[in-house]
Amino acid sequence: MFSQLLEIFTSVAFYAAVIRLTAPLLLSAMGGLVAERSGIITFGMEGMMLMGAIGAAVGSYYTQSVLGGLVFAMLAGMFLAFLYGIMCVTVGANQVVSAVALNLGALGLSSTIFALVFSNKALGVVTEVVSVPSMRPVKIPLLGDIPILGDILFNQLPLVYIAFLAVPAVWFVLYRTTIGLKIRSVGEHPHAADTVGISVVRVRYLSVLFTGLMAGLAGALLSIGMLNTFQENMSAGRGFIAYTAIVFGKWEPFGILLGTLLFGLADAIQLRIQALNLPIPYQFWVAFPYIVTLLALVLFVGKATWPAASGQPFKRESK
Amino acid sequence: MESLLRLEKICKTFPGVVANDHVDLEILPGEIHALLGENGAGKTTLMNCVYGVYRPDSGTIYWKGRPVEIHQARDAIALGIGMVHQHFMLVPPLTVAENIILGLPSPREPLLDLKSASRQIRELAQSYGLPIEPDVPVWQLPVGVQQRVEILKALYRQAELLILDEPTAVLTPGEVEELFKVLRAFKEKGLSIIFISHKLEEVMTISDRITVMRAGKVVDTLPASRTNPRELARMMVGREVFLHIEKPPCTPGEVVLELENVRAQSDRDLPALKGISLQVRAGEIVGIAGVDGNGQTELAEVIAGLRRVTEGRIRVLGKDITNCMPKDIIDLGVAFVPPDRQHMGLLLDFTVSENLIGKSFDRPPFSRYGFLQRRFIENFCDGAIRSCDIRTPHAQVPVKLLSGGNQQKVVLARELSLQPKLLVASQPTRGLDVGATEYIRRQMVEARSAGTAILLISTELDEVLSLSDRIAVIYEGEIMGIMSAAEADLQEIGLLMAGSRAHVATGTPQTA
Ligand SMILES: Nc1ncnc2c1ncn2[C@@H]1O[C@H](COP(=O)(O)OP(=O)(O)O)[C@@H](O)[C@H]1O
Ligand SMILES: [Mg+2]
Numbered sequence: 001m002f003s004q005l006l007e008i009f010t011s012v013a014f015y016a017a018v019i020r021l022t023a024p025l026l027l028s029a030m031g032g033l034v035a036e037r038s039g040i041i042t043f044g045m046e047g048m049m050l051m052g053a054i055g056a057a058v059g060s061y062y063t064q065s066v067l068g069g070l071v072f073a074m075l076a077g078m079f080l081a082f083l084y085g086i087m088c089v090t091v092g093a094n095q096v097v098s099a100v101a102l103n104l105g106a107l108g109l110s111s112t113i114f115a116l117v118f119s120n121k122a123l124g125v126v127t128e129v130v131s132v133p134s135m136r137p138v139k140i141p142l143l144g145d146i147p148i149l150g151d152i153l154f155n156q157l158p159l160v161y162i163a164f165l166a167v168p169a170v171w172f173v174l175y176r177t178t179i180g181l182k183i184r185s186v187g188e189h190p191h192a193a194d195t196v197g198i199s200v201v202r203v204r205y206l207s208v209l210f211t212g213l214m215a216g217l218a219g220a221l222l223s224i225g226m227l228n229t230f231q232e233n234m235s236a237g238r239g240f241i242a243y244t245a246i247v248f249g250k251w252e253p254f255g256i257l258l259g260t261l262l263f264g265l266a267d268a269i270q271l272r273i274q275a276l277n278l279p280i281p282y283q284f285w286v287a288f289p290y291i292v293t294l295l296a297l298v299l300f301v302g303k304a305t306w307p308a309a310s311g312q313p314f315k316r317e318s319k
Numbered sequence: 320m321e322s323l324l325r326l327e328k329i330c331k332t333f334p335g336v337v338a339n340d341h342v343d344l345e346i347l348p349g350e351i352h353a354l355l356g357e358n359g360a361g362k363t364t365l366m367n368c369v370y371g372v373y374r375p376d377s378g379t380i381y382w383k384g385r386p387v388e389i390h391q392a393r394d395a396i397a398l399g400i401g402m403v404h405q406h407f408m409l410v411p412p413l414t415v416a417e418n419i420i421l422g423l424p425s426p427r428e429p430l431l432d433l434k435s436a437s438r439q440i441r442e443l444a445q446s447y448g449l450p451i452e453p454d455v456p457v458w459q460l461p462v463g464v465q466q467r468v469e470i471l472k473a474l475y476r477q478a479e480l481l482i483l484d485e486p487t488a489v490l491t492p493g494e495v496e497e498l499f500k501v502l503r504a505f506k507e508k509g510l511s512i513i514f515i516s517h518k519l520e521e522v523m524t525i526s527d528r529i530t531v532m533r534a535g536k537v538v539d540t541l542p543a544s545r546t547n548p549r550e551l552a553r554m555m556v557g558r559e560v561f562l563h564i565e566k567p568p569c570t571p572g573e574v575v576l577e578l579e580n581v582r583a584q585s586d587r588d589l590p591a592l593k594g595i596s597l598q599v600r601a602g603e604i605v606g607i608a609g610v611d612g613n614g615q616t617e618l619a620e621v622i623a624g625l626r627r628v629t630e631g632r633i634r635v636l637g638k639d640i641t642n643c644m645p646k647d648i649i650d651l652g653v654a655f656v657p658p659d660r661q662h663m664g665l666l667l668d669f670t671v672s673e674n675l676i677g678k679s680f681d682r683p684p685f686s687r688y689g690f691l692q693r694r695f696i697e698n699f700c701d702g703a704i705r706s707c708d709i710r711t712p713h714a715q716v717p718v719k720l721l722s723g724g725n726q727q728k729v730v731l732a733r734e735l736s737l738q739p740k741l742l743v744a745s746q747p748t749r750g751l752d753v754g755a756t757e758y759i760r761r762q763m764v765e766a767r768s769a770g771t772a773i774l775l776i777s778t779e780l781d782e783v784l785s786l787s788d789r790i791a792v793i794y795e796g797e798i799m800g801i802m803s804a805a806e807a808d809l810q811e812i813g814l815l816m817a818g819s820r821a822h823v824a825t826g827t828p829q830t831a
Binding site: 176177178179180181182184185188189191192193194195196197198308316317 | 428
């Protein structure tokens with residue numbers, strides 16, 4: 001058994017899988033971070049990811065192109081994000097409760113769409129696995145030829161590159177641009193932002209829509225990236241893990257990168273070890289990444305330092 | 320002279336309150352105009368209407384003679400109006416420079432240009448004599464400096480009219496002097512200033528003209544040279560005021576509260592109390608004077624058992640209560656009026672009656688065998704409402720519907736009904752009108768005369784001076800000095816509040 005484990009941990013494919021499994025978490029978390037910094041709790045990423053996954057499958061199926069799938073995925077994620085924005089920003093409802101409702105709604109909606117689009121009409125169920133056009137890895141010239149590293153990092157799906165590039169990009173936007181300054185101020189002290197003429201409502205809507213876009217792409221990475229079809233509830237809690245990564249990373253892009261890599265690693269480990277047929281019930285390995293998530297939060301995070309106005313609706317005339 | 324700003328018949332109501340009732344106001348170029356009124360008179364609301372934070376229900380605003388629509392703060396800023404809010408509108412984790420340029424277009428849009436902003440801020444600060452370090456996060460700055468940031472924020476936006484909402488509330492007497500110098504310099508440069516305050520002396524010192532507001536209406540506007548504090552007080556309150564409280568001589572008994580070298584951390588995990596030693600005896604009021612944010616909150620909390628003591632001992636009647644549960648401390652006879660009645664002192668959605676018995680409902684005669692004794696509770700509450708003059712239709716009204724003064728009476732009635740050995744009162748009259756203030760103060764003096772030991776923590780220096788038998792000054796978590804009220808010297812207290820150990824005699828204050 002030890003030699004089997006050694007084999008896993010020394011294989012290039014294993015580390016490539018870590019990177020691949022990290023990417024959807026990272027995409028979603030980078031989107032979520034922006035909304036979080038504007039004061040919106042992004043518990044709804046799970047649903048947005050699921051909508052992205054079904055959107056990508058449907059778009060890819062109808063347009064017969066991956067690009068079409070991605071556009072649909074972004075729109076589907078942003079659609080749910082827009083509903084979430086209405087509830088959090090315009091109505092001022094409890095954000096966690098709204099998110100839970102939307103996540104459940106997205107679960108039902110995505111399965112229904114799947115059944116409607118891909119089903120055997122007479123039976124109303126999906127009888128055969130329909131495969132749609134899906135993404136192909138792109139090897140980056142020169143970098144891809146580096147031994148070992150090239151295979152791990154530079155021979156991946158395009159969205160994986162985008163996920164990792166999003167980290168410095170989001171950092172740059174948050175800390176080096178005027179819109180980033182606006183986002184941060186709105187999340188910390190919306191009344192102060194309001195008194196210097198910043199539209200809290202607009203900043204928050206845009207931030208949430210960006211989360212929808214990114215979580216939608218993350219969903220696409222699941223359905224038409226790693227597979228070539230949709231499966232019911234295929235996000236399987238990854239939206240929540242992305243949220244956890246934000247907390248783990250203390251709302252800082254590079255900290256979050258670390259968090260998602262940890263969870264990507266745990267996911268890759270469980271996939272490989274499951275295949276070994278050890279005398280441990282496979283359910284344990286399925287739960288493994290979530291257990292790691294929990295432990296990471298308990299052991300490493302300590303006192304959370306979230307944006308001060310997190311979860312609070314903004315109303316100008318309220319005290 | 321043509322007016323810079325003119326308000327005509329401004330009205331603004333909130334659910335249940337007419338905050339501004341047909342208010343007229345005229346501000347001339349280059350004048351310092353005081354807006355004077357009690358808490359709740361409607362001063363802040365009026366200025367929020369001018370600044371676009373609130374929309375007035377009716378009325379017209381004229382700027383340089385032309386009627387203008389101010390829908391949001393951006394419009395006011397564009398006209399040249401700047402406002403320093405009473406609760407600063409600064410984003411704590413952002414730096415001074417980031418706060419100042421927030422919301423303005425950058426010369427390198429969409430990129431921030433903090434370097435050139437910092438340079439400009441330094442120059443601006445220099446020219447007005449307001450030194451500032453642009454790259455420090457705002458939360459690290461003392462309040463006095465934060466206020467400077469707010470003023471610079473308005474100047475950076477080229478304000479011609481600067482509105483200062485209760486700017487002196489957070490300052491030491493020395494800092495007030497500094498601020499006044501700066502305001503006079505602004506006036507020299509042609510700026511107009513609206514200076515909001517409820518302190519008569521200050522208003523007389525700094526302003527050219529004074530507008531007095533009471534209960535949402537303007538009582539009168541008159542030049543400072545043609546009035547006096549007494550007349551202003553009468554206009555402000557609507558009757559003659561006697562803020563002096565009769566106090567029988569103090570006869571201190573045994574030591575009730577004793578703090579020995581107590582240390583504690585703040586919410587931000589910085590040292591908040593740095594070795595406090597203090598005694599309060601039965602039948603005396605010890606007042607803690609100091610500028611807000613120097614450890615007062617933490618001091619009250621460690622005594623009430625709401626914050627961990629990291630070092631040192633707290634004893635009540637000789638019994639060690641360091642880091643005990645709040646419940647055990649209450650049972651020893653310690654009562655607590657928290658600084659924030661709305662969040663800590665009351666359950667706002669609960670009724671007056673439920674709040675009144677909030678600390679005693681689980682013991683006889685309020686309950687027996689786990690059942691509330693309705694008859695007894697009703698009688699008790701009716702008695703408390705009558706004897707404390709709590710203005711409420713009946714005891715079953717949610718306490719959130721009461722005015723601030725009556726809410727505070729509920730808190731005090733509850734705490735005193737326990738016949739405490741020790742009362743820790745933190746900001747007991749903050750935000751109350753003169754009537755309620757007088758009442759609360761009198762109740763405390765009565766409790767003291769009945770033998771209760773009282774620790775009064777207040778940022779209103781007047782309150783500490785008029786109620787205390789002994790005065791301790793707190794600065795950055797340390798007691799700078801303790802003196803008996805009889806020999807207290809205002810100038811000395813002011814220096815201690817600013818952190819310099821008394822060097823009054825030599826006239827060379829050293830700032831810590
Ligand atoms: N946002 C608000 N919502 C409800 N009532 C308010 C609000 N702001 C102020 N008020 C009420 O309006 C009145 C005037 O308040 P304010 O303008 O703050 O007085 P001042 O600044 O003179 O102390 C008070 O009774 C206050 O309770
Ligand atoms: Mg006010």
